[in-house]
Amino acid sequence: MALDAPAARRSPRHPAIRALAVAAAVALAYWLPSWLGGSPLTYGFFVTLAIFSVMAVGVDIVLSYLGEVSLGHTIFWAIGGYSAAILSTSWDANGWITAATAVGLAVLAAAFLGWATLKTREFVFSLATYAAAVVAGEIAFNTDALGGSDGIVGIPALRLPLGFAEFSGRSNQELWPLALLLLVLSIYFVDRFRRSRLGTEALMVQMNPPLAIASGLDIRKVRFRVFVVSAPITALAGWLYGYQRAYVGPDMFDMYFLTLMLTAVIVVGRRVLLGPLIGVALILLQQNYFSIGGDGNKVVLGAVLAFVLIVWPQGLAGLARRIWRARAQPRS
Template sequence: MTVIESQTPSRTNSPLPRAVITLVLIAVGFFLPRLLGGTSVAYSTLTTIAIFAVMCYGVDIVLSYLGEVSLGHTLFWAIGGYTAANLSVKYGLDGWTTALATIAFCLAAALFLGAVTLRTREFVFSLVTYAAAVVAYEVAFNWDAIGGSDGIVGIAALKLPLGVATFSGASQEDLWPVAFALLLLTLAFIARFRRSRLGTTALMVQMNPALAASLGVDPRKVRLAVFVISAPITGLAGWLYAYQRAYVGPDMFESYFLVMMLTAVVLIGRRILVGPLIGTALLIAQQNLLSLGGDWNKIILGSVLAIVLIFWPTGLAGLFRRFSKSKF
């Protein structure tokens, strides 16, 4: 799995057309639900895709750039959901406050887990993150003060006071701009991360550990830093998911979300900026529009994950590249 994505030449050359293309894509993206008919199904499906894509980007940072597997991101996903639900239902706090609290809790949880596993081997890190999610499930299931086995129902609509006006996301159509904005912010963050010192160092640790060591990089500290910044991304997705469903419960820990995150990242190919977004869109489209029932959907999702990694480790993008090369 040591294939570095080669930058396509057209991407780096001219900055102005690139900015224009990006703006056009953003505009098209924003009006996409209306272009697809403007029905509530279009809005809710696209909102779900945006939320799930953000969820996947948390795992993407760790898996693509660090090359390690976090199996505990359902924990951050649930932290976001539970924070939004508890603070808004019990204390009537607005969306900004619950979002800030989500970020704070996710950073704290990731810092704790990362620090505890700092001196262990890589797969112990995966084991412990997975175990952490299972344990958190047990706690969420048994602790009635934060919802218990029934969860929390009746979360009020998302309220985001913006100076004089207050944004209120009561319906799926109202939530779409928030989900879209969160997705754009996440994409901008990932794009920035890819060029940052931490991002390039993480990639170096993954691709050439010997070089990294000779430059005095401690791979464990890099792992901790990347893990910690990845947590609030998935957490914020869970935060918005709570408002979208108006309910949170222990089902946020289901392995579905974990398998979904990993599949969306590897399906298109790792280290591709829009890869997880396209992967999420394809998978959600299958589950929502071409569903074969819960058990068959599980078989499909799990098989996609296993088959892609076994046969096309560079994902559909790598397959496409190989295919288009062989023609010339």
């Protein structure tokens, strides 16, 4: 059986042209907030866009390449935020230390959660990961060392010593280069992952488990590795989000973030490299420029997720392909 993403193994015919195009796109993205006025609100929108897109990338890896719906990625998201908050406020740790801690704890949490849940399949796995997220949220809400229900406030500005200088993120404008870099690296990672052996094995496990077993693959090990790989990405998004807000609390386990992750991936379509970015952009545009209130926006978000799953399960990318095929067919 042929895999659904043969393009993932094809190398570009003109890598130099592709590299120039990517560099131009990144440069354009870097200057775009300034060209749009450069206000704190504009920079805040773009930093949030980058952070939420990276957050969704972690879910995209599990959903698109394993076909599993993880409802526990808010755990990794919160681990990133709490790592930044606790270490920077209590130990005056710089950003390198807090980021490394966030990644390490996320890997450990994913390894434990994966070991405990990946023996199950489909909705059982989803329910197990969701239950783990609920338990983690209650622990954060009731643990004084984690700030309890009030959370942790007063997170200092992000500091990243670079040897010859120090990067400081005191505002969204200063955080934007780092947020953009994190987004670019996350997209690059997914691009490499989909071309990797693990990415190919994950697709085989999703699309044809009997063939995967006949090929000598251990399905549980593949699912475990992919799940663990996805966790640090979402954790780093939570890490930067903590510095952006200067506050973390139990609200990081809120259903809003989980729904946003899933909607951002599903609304565009699975295995679309820029899908999470486009999906988050559509969501934030609605919430910032066509808002109907906090609770109303959550209703819209949930309604969009349900509508796409029912009407367009292949997402906007699948709809576009269907329209393209219809236009390409010769008329009788």
